[in-house]
Amino acid sequence: MLLVRWSQSFIPTLKENPSDAEIPSHQLMLRAGYVRQLMAGAYTYLPLGWRSIRKIEAIIREEMDATGALEMFMPALQPIDLFERTGRKEAFGNVLINFNIRRQNHQVHLALGPTHEEVVTDLMSRHISSYRQLPMTVYQIQTKFRNEERPRFGVLRTSEFLMKDAYSFHSSVESLSETYQKIYRAYCRIFARCGLEYLPVEAESGPIGGDASHEFMAPAANGEDQIVFCRKTRYAANLERAETGRVRSQVKPVDPALPASEKLHTPNVGSIDALCRLLNCQPTQLIKTLIFLADGEPVAVLLRGDHEANEGKIRRALGAKTLEMADAATVFKVSSAPIGFAGPVGLKCRFVADHDIPQVVPAVVGANAEDYHLANVVLGRDFDLPRTAEGEYETFDLRNAAAGDPSPRGEGTLELVHGIEVGHVFKLGTKYSVSLNATYDDEAATRQPLIMGCYGIGVNRILASMAETKFDANGLVLPLSIAPYSVVISTIGVNDPEVDQLVNQLEKELTAAGVDLLIDDRDQRPGVKFKDADLIGIPLRVVIGGKGLKEGQVELKWRHLPEATKIPVASAAQAILDQLATRRKEEAAHVPE
RNA sequence: CGGGAUGUAGCUCAGCCUGGCUAGAGCACCUGGUUUGGGACCAGGAAGUCGCAGGUUCAAAUCCUGUCAUCCCGACCA
Numbered sequence: 001m002l003l004v005r006w007s008q009s010f011i012p013t014l015k016e017n018p019s020d021a022e023i024p025s026h027q028l029m030l031r032a033g034y035v036r037q038l039m040a041g042a043y044t045y046l047p048l049g050w051r052s053i054r055k056i057e058a059i060i061r062e063e064m065d066a067t068g069a070l071e072m073f074m075p076a077l078q079p080i081d082l083f084e085r086t087g088r089k090e091a092f093g094n095v096l097i098n099f100n101i102r103r104q105n106h107q108v109h110l111a112l113g114p115t116h117e118e119v120v121t122d123l124m125s126r127h128i129s130s131y132r133q134l135p136m137t138v139y140q141i142q143t144k145f146r147n148e149e150r151p152r153f154g155v156l157r158t159s160e161f162l163m164k165d166a167y168s169f170h171s172s173v174e175s176l177s178e179t180y181q182k183i184y185r186a187y188c189r190i191f192a193r194c195g196l197e198y199l200p201v202e203a204e205s206g207p208i209g210g211d212a213s214h215e216f217m218a219p220a221a222n223g224e225d226q227i228v229f230c231r232k233t234r235y236a237a238n239l240e241r242a243e244t245g246r247v248r249s250q251v252k253p254v255d256p257a258l259p260a261s262e263k264l265h266t267p268n269v270g271s272i273d274a275l276c277r278l279l280n281c282q283p284t285q286l287i288k289t290l291i292f293l294a295d296g297e298p299v300a301v302l303l304r305g306d307h308e309a310n311e312g313k314i315r316r317a318l319g320a321k322t323l324e325m326a327d328a329a330t331v332f333k334v335s336s337a338p339i340g341f342a343g344p345v346g347l348k349c350r351f352v353a354d355h356d357i358p359q360v361v362p363a364v365v366g367a368n369a370e371d372y373h374l375a376n377v378v379l380g381r382d383f384d385l386p387r388t389a390e391g392e393y394e395t396f397d398l399r400n401a402a403a404g405d406p407s408p409r410g411e412g413t414l415e416l417v418h419g420i421e422v423g424h425v426f427k428l429g430t431k432y433s434v435s436l437n438a439t440y441d442d443e444a445a446t447r448q449p450l451i452m453g454c455y456g457i458g459v460n461r462i463l464a465s466m467a468e469t470k471f472d473a474n475g476l477v478l479p480l481s482i483a484p485y486s487v488v489i490s491t492i493g494v495n496d497p498e499v500d501q502l503v504n505q506l507e508k509e510l511t512a513a514g515v516d517l518l519i520d521d522r523d524q525r526p527g528v529k530f531k532d533a534d535l536i537g538i539p540l541r542v543v544i545g546g547k548g549l550k551e552g553q554v555e556l557k558w559r560h561l562p563e564a565t566k567i568p569v570a571s572a573a574q575a576i577l578d579q580l581a582t583r584r585k586e587e588a589a590h591v592p593e
Numbered sequence: 594c595g596g597g598a599u600g601u602a603g604c605u606c607a608g609c610c611u612g613g614c615u616a617g618a619g620c621a622c623c624u625g626g627u628u629u630g631g632g633a634c635c636a637g638g639a640a641g642u643c644g645c646a647g648g649u650u651c652a653a654a655u656c657c658u659g660u661c662a663u664c665c666c667g668a669c670c671a
Contacts, residue, residue: 015620015632016605020664040663092671115671149594149669157670224670474631492630527631534631546630555630 006520025468026154041151041159051484063186069137080109082118112145125438131171139166162459170451192591195479202237212427217419218465232412245406246355248392267371289342294320300351307399317396341366344383354398428452476537485518488538490529492545499545509573
């Protein structure tokens with residue numbers, strides 16, 4: 001059914017913000033009657049919200065089908081042993097919803113699928129036997145279950161959500177890369193068609209390395225993830241992954257005018273903040289010394305006081321397999337003090353320094369003695385760093401990127417923006433095919449594990465991200481592509497036969513042309529109808545009745561434009577169709593090839 | 594799992610500190626009337642286990658204990 005009468009529909013709009021909702025997407029989707037909460041992390045999609053979701057799904061299906069991916073549907077109910085075989089029962093831990101049920105006289109241990117790598121790999125292990133069957137990509141749109149320790153942000157982070165998940169199977173890394181690129185482009189088109197601002201960012205890449213993983217982020221103030229972004233070079237990466245353009249600095253002679261270092265009593269100072277308050281200095285004047293265990297050996301990492309360690313970078317700089325924060329006993333052994341008082345002067349273990357360390361002169365550091373710090377500590381005089389053949393300090397990129405850092409692409413500076421993860425593409429490699437024994441025979445009839453890629457889109461999150469970013473003081477402002485209805489006809493004067501006749505005529509002509517139409521036939525004052533139409537975000541409002549009709553005109557008001565226009569009654573249907581067509585073209589203009 | 598806050602009508606909230614008559618208001622809802630271009634007005638009506646359990650008291654929405662739920666910050670997040 002293309003059209004609905006508002007009076008017959010289920011659109012429970014709210015005048016006030018429900019007290020539990022704090023962020024725009026949550027408030028607006030509740031107020032606009034798109035969703036209702038069942039419990040923390042579980043929401044009902046009401047007719048409007050569901051229509052919007054269905055439109056998003058249709059876009060996803062079109063674009064996925066265009067890549068040659070095949071839609072299917074897998075069970076949410078899955079046997080736990082699949083997860084045991086891939087080690088993900090451990091890895092997911094409490095996030096994996098699993099339970100025993102009784103079947104006749106035995107127990108069956110089941111999980112609700114948090115994602116479907118196991119199920120699809122098991123399927124393909126039975127089906128694929130030859131390289132001739134490859135490559136193949138399958139996908140589904142399905143409810144996923146994850147026991148979030150703390151569901152929050154309304155519909156942005158829930159324990160049950162719709163995901164489009166796709167899996168590709170290959171006999172070569174080249175073939176995987178080809179499919180990866182195709183799906184990457186499809187994702188760009190999907191998000192663009194939905195009207196979402198998005199940013200593909202480099203993410204931690206796992207086993208294959210290189211450009212093996214991208215997250216698609218929707219920049220939004222309430223996004224949970226932090227993205228490092230350079231406007232000038234378009235470099236974008238997530239915080240764990242982001243490089244910086246910082247480099248090593250030349251060794252400089254020690255300034256003889258600098259005062260000698262000084263041991264200060266700093267009792268009960270457990271944090272950088274507390275130390276700064278006590279000494280009346282800034283975190284940027286501090287060097288913090290973090291003790292790690294790299295492959296079991298203690299190593300100290302020197303960072304400026306305001307910076308955050310990046311364990312991935314530290315591990316790579318050290319060439320270590322494993323890296324963890326050292327325990328208190330190890331810290332005591334190398335620094336002769338409890339945690340919090342280590343420093344580079346007289347430390348009894350190897351240390352590596354971040355690129356910013358040579359600039360912190362003089363510095364405040366831990367004194368390697370309980371309740372003491374050293375001030376006026378000078379690199380090259382009180383402690384030293386290894387030097388390279390080029391006469392530079394041998395420093396490394398060991399920390400998370402911060403706003404203001406130079407871009408790794410040579411020009412521009414990095415900024416930090418928040419984002420909502422709406423999609424992820426990932427070159428999996430053979431992780432699942434090896435553990436689930438999914439193999440094919442190559443040209444030489446030799447068994448090889450399937451090479452896999454996986455590709456996810458959070459369907460609800462597209463809508464939530466749109467609601468989070470596309471609104472004004474009156475409510476949602478959605479594009480034609482995903483709005484629950486393209487057009488709302490607001491009638492003024494319910495018992496006016498002239499209005500009824502025109503509505504019926506427009507209804508006939510517009511629905512015949514395939515326009516999805518909501519007719520607000522409620523016996524309400526105009527103000528109520530306008531407020532509601534704005535709130536639920538319908539792109540085009542057609543007002544029939546009142547002053548306009550007396551002048552032989554109907555009024556068209558685009559939700560995204562400030563002013564209404566009037567058109568003659570006689571040609572109203574055609575004018576509406578023309579404007580819709582024009583607007584669709586405008587929306588499609590920024591969709592990439 | 595640590596910290597904070599809140600639970601009173603479908604929604605937003607008052608009342609609680611300092612216990613005391615029949616638990617209130619606005620919106621929404623029902624009836625009648627007047628209205629009709631940006632969330633109308635008048636009159637009347639219906640609607641509540643005061644989250645739940647226990648305790649203190651002559652008396653508990655109010656004080657105490659426990660518990661559940663929701664939200665926020667943090668930890669966690671293939």
